[in-house]
Amino acid sequence: MLRSCAPRLRTLGALRGLTGGARPAVGDAGPALLIPQGFSANGVTGSIRLEIPSIRDWTESWSKEIRLLFDQFMKKCEDGSWKRVPSYRYISPQDSKPTKEEGQMSRARIFSRSYDDGLGFEFVMFHNDVEKRTVCFFQGGPHLQGPSGLLHGGALATMIDVTGGVTAVMTGEFVMTANLNINFKRPIPLGSVIVINSQIDKVEGRKFFVSCDVQSVDEKTLYSNATGLFISLDPEKK
Template sequence: MLRSCTAGLRSLWALCGRREGAPRLSTDLPPAPRLFSTEKVIHKDWSLPNPSWSKDFKLLFDQFMKKCEDGSWERLPSYKHRSTQKSEDFKTYFLEPKLVKEERVSQVQLFTRGFEDGLGFEYVIFSNNDEKRTVCLFQGGPYLQGIPGFLHGGAMATMIDTALGSCAAIPGGIVMTANLNINFKRPVPICSVVVINSQLDKLEGRKLFLSCNVRSVDEKTLYSEATGLFIKLDPEKSLT
């Protein structure tokens, strides 16, 4: 079982089973039937603390949860799989049935939630709808390494895209990335915690222009800056 990223990487690489018994909030999705079984599946909210979160990560999480108490901020839950209804909506909206086999669609899961606790993307996003901005707390695990001891640039780009996309979804609903421009200032150490601050800069019809920066917990180190263009999807048009 993982204790903490700061306790060393050996315990992460020696992980042999997933943690059970994580706390759940009422925002969890309802039980969904497992294929070919009568067993019920409870969808886990992966944006809640687990033993791999560092002390800094937990402290920041608690601080933002306090901000949520007056309703100005909201924690966004995160699941590996979408609800059954949402999956059906997305298949109808995005996919031509002849191009994607049904069994393949049923196997999909969110890319950033495909790792065991602490090994990959550990993050939680808080949203302020009135100010059209989000804050993403992110801790990258050892499976995301690029050069020794640091996160792969593609892993950092994935989290920047995720953070900006969550911010764009506040006014835009269902959006997709059209352009992402990142300036990497410094590499991010493995298992360190960074804060991604994103904001909506401009809205032009279906185009949403956003920007963000990635900083250390104490805000003294700037790791990256980025801008993104997202497009609000037209439900009357197919993507295929």
């Protein structure tokens, strides 16, 4: 059964304009994208609001290790070979910004951005168009613990799914995850920084076959590898 993954929403042109480039000062407010497309959610058709976290949401709880990796790849963005992938907290219709009075759906947030800073998923992604490859630097917070002192396997599966989905999205169209096969090889210490590499292996029509590996920063430890199948949806059914 298909399940939702990071939608492209026909916004790659806008996304590319927000990736890379100069880094905002800490504390700057994150921008919000308004996409005037025929997107329908719960019967609401019209523009969509994509809220991008401020740079404060990205950096203050990061370790020095993930900040160093971030800075290294931001330098690679300067020549256009790599692009920083924006991250969103929620997607909602333009004219109905979530409020507490609007019910449960109005409070919905993107799962990987639903924790307070430093407690859950701390990550940043960079994509290379030519290589069709995405690199994610991920640091799991204390609320993602499984066995004592170790990252929960489901949290890692989430990040593999998100990274693989982004790779397919940046390469193709609106996609959903059809299949994900993960091999867990070694436990990951909670709070440590890991590198998730994802790439497109082949494309067959609307099918995007993606492979992924999860390594330590020094590339000496392989924590996991995975393969995934992502499907580009029929434009008439989006």
